Amino acid sequence: MSGPQYMGPEARDPRLRRPQAAPYPQAAPLGPPAPVGPVGPVGPVAPARTGPTTVRRRRRDDIAKYALTALGALGLAGLLRLISATADEGASFTAAVLLALIPLLVVLLTVWWIDRWEPEPPSVLLTAFLWGAGVATVVSLVVNTTASIAVANATGLSDSGEIVSTVVSAPIIEETTKGLGVLIIFLLRRSRFNGAVDGIVYAAVVAAGFAFAENILYFVRYSDEIVRTFIMRAIASPFAHVIFTACTGLAIGVGARMRSRSAWAWTTPIGLAGAIALHAFWNGVLASAPALYFVVVIPFSLACVALVVWLRWRERMTMRKRLADYARAGWLDPAEVDIITTGSGRSAARHWAKARGPQAVEAMRDLLKAASSLAALRQQALDGHAEADHAAQERELLETVRRSKRVLVGW
Incomplete structure (x- = not known):
């Protein structure tokens, strides 16, 4: 079998020209395996070491x-x-928790669907969830209650305190505390925060935690109207907090992809302002005019769905371009790039591996995960955000690709 067709600087570097192993069996959904041998960087990456x-x-x-x-x-x-x-x-509290789990499950399944191409680490997602449920909720509860009492005492009107808390204090404090959680995660995991989709995912998980805790509070407080409360919060608006905080997460994700490393400092306030405005509109206008739900909320929600679908498509196209770089260097076959970057291709690959045993399943899982990480790592370098250990990470991922494909070749 002839070797891959090299292009660009790889074509002129004889160290990257290595013989290929035998192709997969005809029954396999993958193309020829990547070349084996010493790992070399593909294109303009930072030649650094882990220190x-x-x-x-x-x-x-x-x-x-x-x-x-x-x-x-x-x-x-x-x-x-x-x-x-x-x-x-005790029964009302238990029922409240169980009811709050229903919209939480819906939101988390949606997040899984959005994030399934390059899943975020479960441990970090857990941190995001607990920040929303345990930190943002507690801080917001304390501040909103204090603001409501202070305004009520100052004006002598309890309704005034409630209005200020609902329309002013709640949107500002809740969105700031939730957005702060997303920002902290970004700063801690900057090297693996790959754009708008990651921002939306973390924002959605933080908001899901916040909504979960808040729903329990509401279901207990209004247990005498539990059916109406459940319909309003769990059925009519399970994604309300997600949409609000997603504005902040989207802004942080956009800033992460910009050439300037400090772009997040000005994109984040813009996203936060949008989140606060949407939250205030929801609490103020929609609460007094429920008919606007069908005129405003449903069309806006559909627009948000369309935006997320488009962002996922763009992320998939970016992954395809970056993996094509490795295909030109011989690490992947063009057919494998198509498989890795399409839902049907991934499903077929997993189905083929499943029919061949646990070892093939594990190798296929490692191959798909490593390929997705390679694409994100290379895009990060092209964006000008390569970390000091970029080359070491690339070598490790390419070794995983090589090792996984060797296992699959055996089938």
Whole structure:
């Protein structure tokens, strides 16, 4: 079999021209395996090494992540204990938690669908969820209650305090605390924050945690009107908080892809302003004019769905372009690029591997994950955000590709 057709600088570098192994069996849904041998960078990447500074930074980021996770867990535990203590009976609290799990499951399944091309680490998603449920909710509850009482005492009107808390304090405090969680995750995981889709995913998980805790509070508080409350919060508006906070997450993600490393400093306030405005409109205008739900909310929600679908499509096209770079260097076959970057291709690949046993399933999973990470890593370098250990990460991922394909060749 002839070797791959090299293009660009790879074609002029004899060190990258290596013989190919035998192709997969005809029954396999993949093309020829990548060349084996020493790993060389593909295109303009940063020739750096992993040093003590990188190791210390990662250790520091891990400690911060664990601290945030613990803080969120403590906050959620304390909030649930407070809510259960104020419930009329234990059964109402249990029912509230179970009912709150329904919209949470819907949101998390949606997040999984959005993020399935390049899944974010479960541990970081857990941190995001607990920040929303345990930190943002507790801070917002304290500040909103304080603001409501202060305005009511100043004006002598309890309704004034409620209005200010709902239309002014809640949108500002809640969106700021939720957005802060997304921003902290971005700063801790900047090297793996790959754009708008990642921003939306983390924002959605933070908002899902916040809505989960808030729904429990509402279901307990209005247990005498539980059916109406459940319909309004879990059926009519399960994605309300997600849409609000997604404005901030989208802005952070857009800033992450810009050439300037400090772009997030001005994109984040823009997204936060949009989140606050939407939240205030929802709490103020829609609460007083429910008929606008069908005129405004449904069309706007459909527009948000269309935006997410388009962003996912653009991410897939970016992945295809970056993996094509590795295909030109011989690490992937063009047919494999098509498989990795299409839902039907991935499904067929997994089905083929499943029929051949656990070893093939594991190799296929590693191949798909490594290829997605390679595309994101290379795009990051092209955006001008290559980390100090970029070359080492690329070599590790390419070795995973080579090893996985060797296993699959055996079938």
